[in-house]
Amino acid sequence: MKKSEVLKTIADVLKAEINENTMKIDVPSWDSLKHIQLIMEVEEKFGVEIPIEKVPDIDSISVLLGLVGAEEG
Amino acid sequence: MGVAFLEGVTIDGISACVPKTEVDNLSFGRELYGDDIEGLVRTTGVSKRRVSKEGEITALDLSVFAANRLFEYGNYNRDGFSGVIFVTQTPDNLLPNNATYCQDLLGLPESIAAFDINIACSGYPYGLFVAGSLAKSTGKPVLLLDGDTHSHFVSPKDKVTALLFGDAGTASVVSPNPSGGIWTFDFETIGSKRSALIIPDGGYRNRANEYSCQYKEYEDGGYRRPIDMYMNGMDVYNFVARNVPKRIKALIEGANESSESIDWLVLHQANEYMLKQVARSVKIPWERVPISIGKYGNSSSPTVPITLCSELKDELENTNIKSIIMAGFGGGLSIGAVHMKLGSVKCAGVFDYE
Numbered sequence: 508m509k510k511s512e513v514l515k516t517i518a519d520v521l522k523a524e525i526n527e528n529t530m531k532i533d534v535p536s537w538d539s540l541k542h543i544q545l546i547m548e549v550e551e552k553f554g555v556e557i558p559i560e561k562v563p564d565i566d567s568i569s570v571l572l573g574l575v576g577a578e579e580g
Numbered sequence: 581m582g583v584a585f586l587e588g589v590t591i592d593g594i595s596a597c598v599p600k601t602e603v604d605n606l607s608f609g610r611e612l613y614g615d616d617i618e619g620l621v622r623t624t625g626v627s628k629r630r631v632s633k634e635g636e637i638t639a640l641d642l643s644v645f646a647a648n649r650l651f652e653y654g655n656y657n658r659d660g661f662s663g664v665i666f667v668t669q670t671p672d673n674l675l676p677n678n679a680t681y682c683q684d685l686l687g688l689p690e691s692i693a694a695f696d697i698n699i700a701c702s703g704y705p706y707g708l709f710v711a712g713s714l715a716k717s718t719g720k721p722v723l724l725l726d727g728d729t730h731s732h733f734v735s736p737k738d739k740v741t742a743l744l745f746g747d748a749g750t751a752s753v754v755s756p757n758p759s760g761g762i763w764t765f766d767f768e769t770i771g772s773k774r775s776a777l778i779i780p781d782g783g784y785r786n787r788a789n790e791y792s793c794q795y796k797e798y799e800d801g802g803y804r805r806p807i808d809m810y811m812n813g814m815d816v817y818n819f820v821a822r823n824v825p826k827r828i829k830a831l832i833e834g835a836n837e838s839s840e841s842i843d844w845l846v847l848h849q850a851n852e853y854m855l856k857q858v859a860r861s862v863k864i865p866w867e868r869v870p871i872s873i874g875k876y877g878n879s880s881s882p883t884v885p886i887t888l889c890s891e892l893k894d895e896l897e898n899t900n901i902k903s904i905i906m907a908g909f910g911g912g913l914s915i916g917a918v919h920m921k922l923g924s925v926k927c928a929g930v931f932d933y934e
Contacts (some may be wrong), residue, residue: 520619535801538740539813544623547853559857562821 508553509580513572516552520545529568549575583766583834589712590760591920592721593753594896595650595928596889597642598746598876599632605743612742620743625852629746629877631731637933639670639727640678642749644685645933647723650751651686653928658686662720663693665711667703667881669911670729671696682725700777701848701910702767703881705918708906709765711754721755728880733779735795735804740813744851746877750885753926761921764835766827768915776815777911781806819913820854825861827915828907832862835919839863842919843902844892848909849873849883881908889930896925 510527518525521541523534531537537545542565546557549571557574565571605626609617621627632642643666651658664686666678679694688694693714699706704726711724727749734741781792792806802810832839845864847855852873859869870891872883879886884906888896895902900923907917 522616538801539817540620540623540740540743542814542817543851543853544619546857547623548619556860559821559825559854559861562857563818 508575508577510572510577511580513549513553513575513577514568516548517545517568517571520548525568527569527572531566545571583764583830584709586709586712586716586763586765588756588758588760589715589754589763590757591708591752591922591925592755592757593650593654593656593926593928594750594885594888595646595653596748596750596882596886596930597646597649597933598630598748598886598930599637599642600932601631601633603629603631605629609743612737612739623851623853624743625871625873626743626877627874630748632729632747632933634732637729637747638672639668639729639747639749640672640681642747642933643725643727643751644682644749645931646749647682647686647725647751649931650753650926650928654753654926656721656753659689660720661688661692661723662718663711663714663722664688665707665714665722665724666696667699667707667724667726668696668728669698669700669880670732679725686723688723699881700912700914701850701880701883702908702912702914702916704884704908705765705906705916708754708763708918711752712763715754715756719756721753724752724754726750726752726882726885728882730809730878730880733807733809735802735808737795737803738808739801740811741809744878746879748876748879748882748886750882750889752885764831764919766831766834766917768823768827770819770823770913773815773819773913776812776819776913777809779807779809816910816913817854820850820858820909823915824858824907824909827917828858828862828905831905831917831919837903837919841903842905843868844895844904845869846884846887846904846906848881848907849876849878849887850910880910884908886930889927893927893929896922896927899924
């Protein structure tokens with residue numbers, strides 16, 4: 508899937524303006540409930556599986572994009 | 581702690597009780613969460629939950645109700661018990677404990693051991709460990725009560741916790757049984773993270789005072805009182821992610837089982853999608869993970885026995901032996917997990933409190 512599609516999904520869940528460089532700490536709406544929802548939405552929408560053991564590593568949009576395997580575009 | 585074993589006991593009977601009042605989270609959460617409510621209900625799985633009014637119905641009331649129904653259902657002799665243990669963090673009083681009161685309320689003999697265990701969401705496996713040990717050493721059944729009313733200390737305006745918690749009481753009869761097989765336990769405690777789930781005031785470190793009942797907005801966006809629960813949701817989620825699959829895998833190995841041989845994985849009902857992630861990690865198909873969070877919410881440690889009663893009643897009553905893992909995790913931060921083989925359990929089901 509394209510990065511732009513994943514970024515749009517993330518922005519829709521967080522209801523915030525984000526880009527590849529956005530850190531979790533800079534998005535006030537990105538709390539624990541949104542965190543789980545975010546993972547659920549990208550897994551379901553893009554047919555990927557993010558191992559739960561990787562969840563604590565997700566501190567930015569770029570880490571999430573990497574785990575999803577999003578490609579340029 | 582690693583793996584511990586107990587042999588020669590079984591869960592002979594089990595029942596649960598919830599308050600009649602049902603909260604529909606889609607309606608309840610509309611004002612606090614706005615349009616986000618649909619997505620949050622879908623993620624957490626908590627569409628409905630049962631709550632009791634503070635001061636009217638307690639964890640003790642719910643658990644005693646469940647026990648009385650179980651005694652009738654299983655035709656138990658109340659004089660035959662050697663112990664009553666109450667797992668709770670919401671007792672009627674700080675002194676004396678709930679269990680001693682239950683001895684009287686339930687007509688149990690005076691020659692009985694009665695004590696509470698103060699532990700959060702990991703409580704049911706701990707209760708089974710202690711009740712099983714007592715039953716084995718006395719050669720008589722032990723009544724294990726597990727009840728909590730966490731909705732009483734959740735601020736309805738605290739976004740992290742407002743949707744999640746319900747109230748419940750449960751009763752289990754743990755009996756000596758030479759053919760009960762081996763119970764395998766695994767425990768873990770990360771006390772350095774204790775402040776991730778905490779009620780700051782009302783204990784003896786910070787006694788309830790004139791400020792304890794005042795609502796205040798906090799930096800985390802929560803609006804609550806110092807006598808309400810604070811939860812650092814990310815810390816708790818990260819704890820579950822890092823530790824719970826690891827402990828379940830260790831338990832499976834310690835019990836000489838495999839993911840394929842486990843019939844049922846009964847997890848603490850904390851968040852439905854998180855449970856899916858845990859099940860996936862330990863390679864147990866989602867169809868073998870019973871879920872009751874959509875009906876009852878997160879009632880802390882009672883979620884494991886209530887899920888047994890709600891989702892597995894027929895399976896438990898059947899004589900076929902099932903291989904079951906039960907795992908609780910949460911406040912402490914703490915994990916308790918147990919593997920056992922069960923069949924022919926007298927399961928009275930889930931009752932509405934009257």
